[in-house]
Amino acid sequence: MNGPADRAQLALLLEVAGTPKPGNVDRDRDLPDLRFEHFLAGAIGARAGLELAEAGEPVGVAFERAVEGMATQRGGNTQFGALLLLVPLVCAAAQGMTRSQCESVVAETSVSDAASFYRAFDHVDVAVDDPPPDAPALDVRRGADAIPAVRERGLDLQSVLELGVPDDDVAREWVTGFERSFAAADRLADRDGPIADRAGSVYLSLLAERPDTLVATRHGESVAADVHERAATLADRNAFERDLTAVADFADDLVAAGINPGTTADLTAAGLFIALERGSITV
């Protein structure tokens, strides 16, 4: 491991290797059109963008490049959300892997970063909520077409992501100093055993903590709440260690219902990166 880009790639790989991660592709689970190998290729493709982040290039440029490379596989969107967390974390890592450094990276984003962020949506289909009622011009699904509106309003990337809260818990990390990402890193370090097992366990703890916003976007808040409650019940009785069959049943049920808590997987990847970067976990 040489630098943050290496560790960010490894975090992407360890995230998808973490098993079981109910509802998501993992080492034991492919979905019909989204397979483990697509995530491997996505992690390789994201490299160039992660290197830009490591080299001190603007967050937006690095993110767009990472997404463009990630999308050079046939599975579609594998790691858009994870990269939206990892890129600023890699930018911060050069100055020390602290929450305040991450806050500085976010605070220093520009309108150009926001424009790059919108361009990233042209590279891959991403499931997102409708924009705020007063801001249809800023709908991220418009991709680069929304850039004139972004520039007109002088929105930097931090401001754009603030618009995404509370519907998107990846955006929420940007406005909370990556609160849950750092908490996930601490949990990964506190657990024992293979890192991929810890990733599965921490994923469940994150899903137990808050409803997954991607599930809410796709299936509604009630479904997201149900999934969250079931995860909380499993986490409360430490099912990951004591009753892995119950976790596997949960995984089967989510897959059968087509429910994919992708935001929670993104947060797991971010936690893995922070812990690898700090050296509090090693492979």
Added chain:
Amino acid sequence: MNGPADRAQLALLLEVAGTPKPGNVDRDRDLPDLRFEHFLAGAIGARAGLELAEAGEPVGVAFERAVEGMATQRGGNTQFGALLLLVPLVCAAAQGMTRSQCESVVAETSVSDAASFYRAFDHVDVAVDDPPPDAPALDVRRGADAIPAVRERGLDLQSVLELGVPDDDVAREWVTGFERSFAAADRLADRDGPIADRAGSVYLSLLAERPDTLVATRHGESVAADVHERAATLADRNAFERDLTAVADFADDLVAAGINPGTTADLTAAGLFIALERGSITV
């Protein structure tokens, strides 16, 4: 995917994701001290060396750097043999992914490449056979200590690897224009379905073709022959498609006996790279 280094890393990842690969770590199998995550980290660590190969640096320098990086994880030797195939293949790829180009890369190796190859053994423990009786000074296990003898005899890396035949089928690739690696690539392209499944199937076909030389080194030729025959029986009746349980049983037996056909996995990785590089498989 930008270039050969990307595709070589992806080949390493797809190889270890290929399941079942009896006797080896794969998506469904960890060994007690050698886990899937070690292979993920090994593939990330190898990056810098693979980039040197892509950039046209000497084979030996690129190989030593790749091994050094691969070894920055706690599982030990994960991909030494695979890298000894991938590095010259990446060097060749810039000029076109053909067997004659690979032969040129091998023919052009120097004494310095051989010295780097010996240094690579200082980074990680590798299971190898005894050297030829007339050449104890050239025992690769001596690492850099053997370099004076290499220089004195004026051995280039091609000549050093010729000494390894017939005990090592990775070395054999160097003297046969990567015959089996290219054959594996053709088989990967001819099969259908997810690439990781094809990798498992082609692995079995390779093991059915010739006894694994790592198994022979560690357990003797008789054991290697038995493993090969059982693989041949399974491959003959197309068990990978028709009776995966029998393949899984084979895998269980090999793991229980501590038998690891690592050379066959290395050849699978090489085949994956060639097929990715040619575009005859895509993820």
